[in-house]
Amino acid sequence: xxxxxxxxxxxxxAEMHVPxxxxxxxxxxxxxxxxASDASQxxxxxxxxxxxxxxxxxxxxxxxxCADSGFAASAGxxxxxxxxxxxxxxxxxxxxxxxDSIVPRAQALALAIMRLDAV
Numbered sequence: 001x002x003x004x005x006x007x008x009x010x011x012x013x014a015e016m017h018v019p020x021x022x023x024x025x026x027x028x029x030x031x032x033x034x035x036a037s038d039a040s041q042x043x044x045x046x047x048x049x050x051x052x053x054x055x056x057x058x059x060x061x062x063x064x065x066c067a068d069s070g071f072a073a074s075a076g077x078x079x080x081x082x083x084x085x086x087x088x089x090x091x092x093x094x095x096x097x098x099x100d101s102i103v104p105r106a107q108a109l110a111l112a113i114m115r116l117d118a119v
Contacts, residue, residue: 032066032070032073034067034069037073037078043119044080046115046116050112051111054108056108069081085098086105
């Protein structure tokens with residue numbers, strides 16, 4: 001969590017609204033970034049090859065953020081992220097989705113799943 005965000009949360013927690021009440025903040029876990037293992041890179045290669053066989057170009061990009069995929073990767077599971085529709089500006093009022101990318105991305109993912117025995 002960025003220091004600015006954490007400082008804002010700490011300020012909220014420190015503010016007392018009910019006389020005699022108290023609160024505290026304890027961070028017990030954090031999202032981990034997805035760090036690709038050799039197995040994850042093979043899985044991505046498999047997915048990208050399946051997409052190519054459907055005429056799609058898929059390139060791996062490290063976004064530097066954290067997501068649920070980081071939990072799976074940190075547990076040692078081969079993991080890839082962001083195989084859904086194309087979009088941008090995540091979690092903002094300007095977030096968007098390219099509707100025309102839904103079916104092609106679903107087809108690539110379905111093909112990759114069907115051919116998992118090849119990985």
